[in-house]
Amino acid sequence: MTLTWHWPWAGLAALAVTLAIVALCMFLSARGGTQRHGLPVYGLDSDLNTEQIDESLHRFRVYNRFATTLLVLALITAMTLVARPSVVDENDERTNPRDIVLCLDVSASMLAYDHEVLSTYQQLISGFKGERIALSLFNSTSRTLFPLTDDYDLASGQLKKASEILRKVSTQDRIDKLSDRTAQDFTDLIEGTQNRTDKTSLIGDGLVSCAAMLPGFIYGKPSKPGKASIMLATDNVSGTSSYTLGSALDLTSKANISVDGLYDGPMGSENDKTTIEMRQEIEKHGGTYSSAHSGQSVDKMMRSLEKRKSEQDEHNRLSSLIDAPGWFTLIAAAFLGLWIAVAWRIQR
Incomplete structure (x- = not known):
């Protein structure tokens, strides 16, 4: 059965909005430097500049980025469901x-x-x-x-x-x-x-x-x-x-x-x-x-x-066109489950 999209434009619009929000968040996060309005800003890099702390901080950042990536992937996959993936039912419908x-x-x-x-x-x-x-x-x-x-x-x-x-x-x-x-x-x-x-x-x-x-x-x-x-x-x-x-x-x-x-x-x-x-x-x-x-x-x-x-x-x-969200739902659930596991590990 060939996969088709019942509402492709709705899915693309939702995906575009999602990506725009993610890009905006990344942009705002990147603007936060070490200085703000000419005044020095102190952070963990300067206050906790020890070998052990530096290793833990590096691990925290890796987990945090991984968790963020999983959350974005789960969100993008979920947004594809807005486009209503569908297949033509092979059985005769009367x-x-x-x-x-x-x-x-x-x-x-x-x-x-x-x-x-x-x-x-x-x-x-x-x-x-x-x-x-x-x-x-x-x-x-x-x-x-x-x-x-x-x-x-x-x-x-x-x-x-x-x-x-x-x-x-x-x-x-x-x-x-x-x-x-x-x-x-x-x-x-x-x-x-x-x-x-x-x-x-x-x-x-x-x-x-x-x-x-x-x-x-x-x-x-x-x-x-x-x-x-x-x-x-x-x-x-x-x-x-x-x-x-x-x-x-x-x-x-x-x-x-x-x-x-x-x-x-x-x-x-x-x-x-x-x-x-x-x-x-x-x-x-x-x-x-x-x-x-x-x-x-x-x-x-x-x-x-x-x-x-x-x-x-x-x-x-x-010919009956039926929704087929199965694999996309499963993939979104898998990403979300991994994100929860990584977020729990970060909290630890």
Whole structure:
């Protein structure tokens, strides 16, 4: 890391003032001769002119000059701190790293794809640095599996556990072979997501619930653009929700929350009116829409979306200029410590 000076002129000014004071003191000291106003001035040289006294006086003067030199060096070194020695931090600094909420539909029609979404995100977070991630499951109602956190061990563990459970119910054949323990684990996982009868995949309500996990949303306080995002993985909407997808996206858009949609439903439903509306609404609000039937795997689509988000975030990285007074402080302290030792020796 290259050392730079944040306030170089302040340091030079302080150093100049220090040197001027030292020069003035030396000048005034040099003016004191053996005579003042024509009158004789007697000093130690004349009154204590013995061999033993002369040796002690010589030693005193050497220590005194050495102490003065150390004090001046300590002062000059301390004055360099006024210029604020700094270095550029080699680590990436991100202002307000992204908050990411994975909003996952766990209705019956989504079970064939949910485990892929969770498995992919489990791998993606291994490359996160400072991002916070949360997971919400929804059907007719929502359930928070874990809130926003940068504890990646916790998040990875929860994603892995949920992915393994959902993998075991991803096909009808696997469902038919479920053990009682696995069936109970699945029930526990989706508990709280089906509290409204005859209604499934209420996308608008699910999206608002996910957005409410992001700071400031419920207070109407917008976040910085690009700093909060939701990955909405769903298929279709059935039944009347409290919020339409359009109204939910209006709310997230006002809060500067980007929403990307991942359609994971059956291929036969891809051209349904609600699916087309989902795509149109998400793209109209600046989000990206992807379909599991576009020829790409769920894994590839999610990695592509995350890559685009990361590239956008890359532009928001800053180089951090940090103060680096360490060596100068140490040197000044060393000079000062030596001066104290020499001054103590002079006093002795």
